[in-house]
Amino acid sequence: MPKDNNVRDAVPRIERRHFLILSAATIGGVLVYSLDRRVSRVFAQEKSTQTLKIPLRFFTEEEALIVAAAASRIIPTDDSGPGASEAGVVIFIDRQLAGPYGRDRYRYTQGPFEEDAAPEFGYQGKATPKETYREGLKGLEGFDKLSPEEQDKKLMQIERTHFFALLRQNTIEGMFSDPLHGGNVDMVGWQLVGFPGPRMSNYDDVDKHYGEAFRPKIASLEQVIGRKVRPSEDEDMK
């Protein structure tokens, strides 16, 4: 595989310099991918006061904190296991919005728009996911400072909006997509449901284990195939 020696080329131009600063305690014991895909491992038990500076591609720091808080109410950290925080869902969403998905690269975006069309016609709005988030987040100012109960109340008020539908969908994606996309850190999402990730073969097992859980060791795509994979969110980057 050709190796990109020029690290600067691999880093996109960032117009605003925003970082998400998280305390290691909130995302304890996980791998975090920095912008140039260097991996840092943060151990909460070692240095609970350690903070982590993650460069953001799209969100401002304030926005990132709100999205992280909201994603964490959609898939909370609770007694059923880790949630959106541990999976780094906000990092996933930030990268998606900065990439082709965020600007609707593959959606038909010519007018005229009929925003009030019946749901059978799918989303007919003009706003791209980027625009929907930026606009939607204006209505959630200070959200990350509210109590969980107040946060839930706030989300209930917007749960029928297109913004919330995206936020919910993107949270699920960030929780369960391959870690190469920046979420599902340490494959916590897959551990939660017992999904082993991609496997080269299930030939010997597909007609066995009837009625019993078969849970092979979890591995990510890059671990399974032994090479780097370029995700769609990096498509625009030179």
Add this chain to the structure above:
Amino acid sequence: MKSLPRTDVVIIGAGWTGLLMAKELGARTSLNIVVLERGQAHKPGEYIEGMDELDYSERMRMMQDASQETVTLRHDTKGRALPIRQFGAFLPGTGVGGTGEHWGALFPRLTPECFQLYSKTVEKYGVKKLPEDHTIQDWGITYDEIEPYYMRAERLVGASGKAGNIRGKKIEGGNIYEGWRSDEFPNPPLKLPYVGSLFGNAAKSLGYHPYPNQVAILSQDYTNPDGVSRPACAFCGFCVRHGCMIGAKSQPTNTLMPLLTKQKKVSIRAGSRVRRIVHDQAQGGKARGVSYVDSSGEEIFQPADLVILSSWTLSNNRLLLLSGIGTPYDPTTGNGTLGKNLTHQVTAAVGIFFDKPLNRFMGAGSAGLSIGDIEGDVLDNSKLPFIRGGNLMASSGGSQPISAFGGMPRSNNVRWGSKWKKAAIDYYDRAAGIQGTGEHTPYRTNFIDLDPTYKDSAGEPLLRLTINWHDNEKKLAEFLTKKGVEVARALGVKEINPGQGYGDYNVARYQTTHVQGGTIMASSPDRGVVNPYLQHWQLSNLFVLGGSTFPNQGSANPTSTILAFTYRTADAIVDRYLKKPALLA
């Protein structure tokens, strides 16, 4: 416009039909063949990197780029059509291999009566049973005539299954209700995942006759009659919406390309978007070639003696409409044929929740079992409020967590938060489904034309679909759901989500990628666009391949029938047309 030297044959679209035609003509004639494909070639190693649910299943990396070209849709002629901004109800592919790369590879044949839908339905139930506004007609060819070509298609892809009817002899364990076969499947059925085995036991207990799904996925290593070898399926579970990393799922790139890359007289030009079929009505009706825009943006004229239109259903219709070939269908008068009989397969689904783990991450395309006891050829519709029928199936295609997380009985009335998360984890590997597919009858009110408002990225009109569900389909879907619930109960599951049935046609809800019709075959030019050899009635050197030529939709997925007809057309071209280039009677 730059004009290239003349070629013998130009083929529009490098999917299943275009590449099969190129392979046949390349192997059996000395013709020079140019294949034009709007998308790109697939790279080796691409599919192993494609075991990624987000980029492939969710962001749909293998599908047609809707930002460049989509279609519009309205429910009736009174409504204003809106663009399908993101594909949802059906997912056309793009690039070399087309939709045949990301398909699920179910490979059943149509039931025999589908080919003679009008005469068989009238014979059994009388004219009065036909639904209001129907445009049902016979195909001009019978199952018996197409049977040998089905056999060739099954050997090409190495279909796995078990015959239920060999030359009239019924065989237990196969689909005893299927049309006769001249021989057994080239490969035995796929291994059976747990869900399918449970479904089979339940279906048997109700007196049904479950059979292994008939698939274009190899159950064992196989070399086809062309000498192309492919390995047995590994049940990795990254199948539908993905390309097969090992080539066990038959795709044009692994089944046809190994031969085509060796054929020096066939050249495939990727990144070539065809704009028009250039034709000369004055010279007794001949296509002269095609104009296309290459990847650098240059417009090029490629003259050719023979033009094969083999893109997907939508582009087949659009290119004929944009090129002014044939008479557009007028739903008010019933005159014209181009755009007529738009159909989309009927589906039904029943969600079922077990009390034990199912290991749903393992699977392949449609590994599982089906029942054919309620097919249109088998059912007695005289006491039912609809015509025709369908089938039910339980399969394990490989479940992936973004789409699977959150599947739970409807009684859990939550969509987010701790309670939802807990239930979603709890039901995660205990959820399965029984799927039904049913036939779709054609109607006067379901048709294709050009949109007056919306344009593609080149400024050309988009195709417009006018389609909605009629009572016949709503009642058939209800019936399939009811039967699915009966099987679910026999499975002993306590929690069942019966599908919610049809309202208006919904562009966002995945149906199947089997949109058909518009350039239908018929035995006379006033009833169809092509003859049963798929030759255009007006331009005898133009052939149109694919599901766009089907006058009605069967419950069976269409690809085996599409390939069978492509073989038949290839034979007709090689054995008859090239000897005497004229309309084949």
